[in-house]
Amino acid sequence: MRADDVAQDLRTPVLEPGVRVPGATTTGATTARTTFPASAPDQGGLPAAGYRAGILGAGFMGGVHARAVRTGGGRVVSVAAADLEIARAAAPGLGAERAVASAEELLADPEVDVVHVCTPNHLHVPLARAALAAGKHVVCEKPLATDVEGAVELARLAAEARAADGRVAVVPFTYRFHAMVREARERVRRGEVGTVSLVHGSYLQDWLLRDSDDNWRVDPALGGASRAFGDIGSHFCDLLEFTTGHRIVRLVAQSATVNPHRRGADGVVHEVATEDAVTLQYATDGGALGTAVISQVSAGRKNRLYLEISGTESTLSFDQEQPETLWEGRRDASRLLVRDPEALSAAAARYSRLPAGHAQGYQDCFDALVADTATAIRGSVPDGLPTFEDGLRAARLAAAVGESVRSGVWVEVTA
């Protein structure tokens, strides 16, 4: 498949403008949300491509989500942050048409069709719940919830919204959208790796290395009881399960708090109750074994999500910091596969927006996630779109890790 065909593929709505999403009702506000008229944005309908978004949270992820919405041909209609001043200051950078004082105000806006929750973790459940109650589609950042109960509730509410009027609820497990991740998944699926026997890896960062490094994630009241695992271990496990098709069924974990005290921005030293690192060992329902190291205190490692899958025929390894390549190891000869929409599987080519040699990266993953969300809103859910069910899965894994750390024994992972 050629790169420009693929780019077109990602941009093109599955249904033509004016077509109603199957299952949508024909009365009231629901019709306005689930129909995308042929009108241009300034005529009050959904944009011809993309959608009308409201962004809750104007930090790092608020910016990434807003860029993805606009790249996809959508509009960032409104933004809310911790207060109006922050939202106003951020709005021009996000390309937001207006800044509002509160999440409530944003959710009441009939021009907002899709709400992106990009706030600290403790707000995900109340904000995603309120967004679904307001009749919106929702893209809620990970972790979907800081406990299993919250994630169960949101997954149920999302299923009800989908059944009622085809609404979409997505959790950005964004690394799924690297073309070479799709290539690895395709090669496993086609049997080229053979029977998968070992799956190991790591997710290493260093931004919390020093005791002078601090962030809301360190506080369990804002970030949740699990920090390193809840924040980035969730991405590792999602990538593992997504590429192999296996599910982790049992695990044993240890954690370390390397900095038991941290000095906040206000200069006050506080005790740390969340972990800096987790190591785990696990078994999958497909009979594979594996280990993982998850750390936010590994000097020099910035965002090194690494996954290696070994089977009876070959090994595949993917490094998120080198996302243009996938290493394929074989007994007789090994090679580095390079992203190339002309040469790789259709599954990988779909996420290659640029020709080979023109590097893609993290923001491209988000652009693709938003494009697939738009496609799902138009009635056809693309393969691999991460949903609230996947957010619930991550919450169950985080709970199992926490239980094993506390008990020191192997824990079965349910559902």
Ligand SMILES: NC(=O)c1ccc[n+]([C@@H]2O[C@H](COP(=O)([O-])OP(=O)(O)OC[C@H]3O[C@@H](n4cnc5c(N)ncnc54)[C@H](O)[C@@H]3O)[C@@H](O)[C@H]2O)c1
């Ligand atoms: N999927 C990914 O790859 C990825 C990467 C980084 C972060 N995240 C997730 O994104 C979320 C945000 O992380 P971040 O790094 O952008 O944080 P951040 O600290 O940079 O930004 C948080 C924003 O939330 C705003 N906020 C606080 N209270 C609010 C409220 N009541 N209503 C609206 N906005 C409010 C703040 O003003 C700030 O703008 C986290 O849940 C994090 O886990 C996901």
